[in-house]
Amino acid sequence: AQRVTQPEKLLSVFKGAPVELKCNYSYSGSPELFWYVQYSRQRLQLLLRHISRESIKGFTADLNKGETSFHLKKPFAQEEDSAMYYCALKRGGNTPLVFGKGTRLSVIA
């Protein structure tokens, strides 16, 4: 069975500090990994997906198959980055996403 682990429930950083939100997964096949963000009481929004290799709002994430990780990083945190961040895995095709428990990022001014 597939599983996504986000070890930190809450992460607090100062504005301008680097951010790393951890995500590890377990899946025997070739997964597709995503990061979703949920701002206060809003919908889940796709932040990025590993196959796109893009940078959205300054965030990047690299899939490390050896470490089965997909950590989300940003070099300089902004206050508007404060939100819940969910890492998610898809087995393939149009199968449903499997989510981690989420990490609440709080950026302190």
Added chain:
Amino acid sequence: EPEVTQTPSHQVTQMGQEVILRCVPISNHLYFYWYRQILGQKVEFLVSFYNNEISEKSEIFDDQFSVERPDGSNFTLKIRSTKLEDSAMYFCASKASDYGYTFGSGTRLTVV
């Protein structure tokens, strides 16, 4: 930007009552999903729907749940006899092929 729309945003119901949660997916999307999030817990998959039938369901999606696409645009989740533990945020999502999932803003269901 197209959105997935969910109504109502908040529903309060008495235990044992039936509820229908409604979703309007993005018009050219073909794959539809329901997820739920119990307060303080992770987002959990319930069911996926494609070509007018269930394509996959989780162990949570038991006989008290059903889904349908009654009119080609709405996608509904029915909970037949609600229990206290059904209280959660329910998210609808839709997907075109080979792209990410677009989520609705959710319906907060409170069973009292």
